[in-house]
Amino acid sequence: MTGTRTAARGQTGKLARKRKYIRRHWPLYLMLIPGLVYMIVFKFLPYYGLQIAFRDYNIFSSTSPLRAITASKWVGMKHLNKLFQSSSFATVLSNTLIINGMRILFLFPLPIIIAILLVEIRRKRYRSLSQTAIYVPYFFSWSIIYGIFSSVLDSFGLVNQLVNSLGFERIPFLTEPNIFRGVLIFTDGWKTLGYNAVIYLAAITGLDPQLYEAARIDGASKWRQIWNITLPGILPTIVMMLILKVGHILDVGWEQVLIFYNPAVYEKADVIQTYVYRIGIGKLNFSQATAMELFNSVVAFILIIGANTVSKKTLHRSIW
């Protein structure tokens, strides 16, 4: 209000105004305190802990695991070099890329198709019932879904009953490395299809009905309407979702793997985070595990920033 005086007084006026704002609205800053404390302790302190990737971390070298960080010997790139030379690094990285690449390839188009088709179902009751049925699994935890599918896929389960009745050998879905990835993809689709479809559904219902009206008058077939109105209309949503998926290709879905997998399928299913868990927490090889995490975090960071840049350029909006 008193802000726009002369240019000479501008700088000091601004400062004074800021000070006045803080003095008047100090409760706002009080409100920020819990969140800031949370971020400093539980988010920024772990960043500090990442340095153990460059040390021979020994948790018992001091009374506190945190003080042990600086008490451990600095070894520079030792662990990162070891990591890049190890064969498990290549395995784990390629598993992560293959499994999550397959997720995108098979599961990305599906909810778009289902959303487009759901709109075409004219019986309202059937539509909302089927939408609910597909949507509910999204709220099941991975443990529950593991419980469901370890039942359906075990030797006496529904699928193997079918396989057996068709005259084939029973298939050990959860312990056969070559099939296990398929199980991961399928169950992921089972959980997330409805949720993702609803996102596209929201975009489709936001489209202008007059466009369809005009197309119908012009004699455009339903297929043409889908191809020329619906798809272009929801393209921004599609692109945005795809960018997000690619941006998170290194760090999604590992909790599912951790719950579903077992030693029999490690070679095909071990992803970055599950590997970090096994060697870090499992074998107490903290430094080696953190080196892996550091690599993962840096690449993920680059991917996400890249994804956001692409999103800004193509869609003119930021993904967060």
Add this chain to the structure above:
Amino acid sequence: MMSKQHIPAEKRRKRTALMDRSDIEVEVLAYVLVSLCVLLAVIPCIHVVARSFSKGTAVISGMVTLWPINPQIEGYRTVLRETEFLRALGNTLLVTFVGTAASMIASILFAYPLSKTELVGRKFFILLCMIVMVFNGGMVPNYLLMRGLGLLDSFSALIFPALISVFNMLIIKNYFESLPESVLEYAAIDGAGDFRTLVSIVCPLSMPVLATVTLLYAIHYWNNYFNAMLYILDPYKVTLQVFIRNFIADAGTLVNQLERTAETMGNLSTGVIIACATVLGIIPIVALYPFVQRFMLQGITIGSEKG
């Protein structure tokens, strides 16, 4: 429109016929594919329910499909009586209630100042949020931190690391920003301080979005597996998701123990009690589903509006 009138009547009829056919084609395809998805979603669940009520020997011989064979409830009785299921459920309920409340309070308190565009230092605080959102400190440093703070084996370890989800907090912030300025100014003239404006005006006006975010947090706490597995080793403090995952792995041992002691031979099998634990874990979600659906759909719409 003009050109349309020049199309001969016969040709026009052909066009309408073509249009009708494509309508039907798409609708048939819609019914077929959507129904297929519904079946794929529902059948596994029905199979598990059928198993949970079946006799153990029937499950092992592969006879149970979508309806219980030799119905019984021995499996449920075993899971509820002989295992820590109820304790795990109680622990999860506790963590979910306390965690969601704490998260909501912290998120609202953080979101409100950030929603003020004239806040001094706003850019800096938003930058902090962005860093937290994009760069993850990782599993091992977090584990060491929890250990260093002495939080292992305490429920706080399940709440503090997830106290604020920046994503959820930003949903609240964006909604606060969209509230009409005039209402807030009116409150200020009325002499209400920032706290009072937030509690008695801003929050009541934002109930829909607060409900959605409450739900997002609650689902997060309810479904959380990894933190619970990493930080909680005390069997008395095990949470539901970890319990169910471990139970699936160890069910065989439990069945062997029980078979030796009881005369219920053949009633139980690993398959039956795994199915029972799974069904018991699903019930709360399905029971709350109408509520969940209402606020989640709302949430998705709010989320898509924010861009």
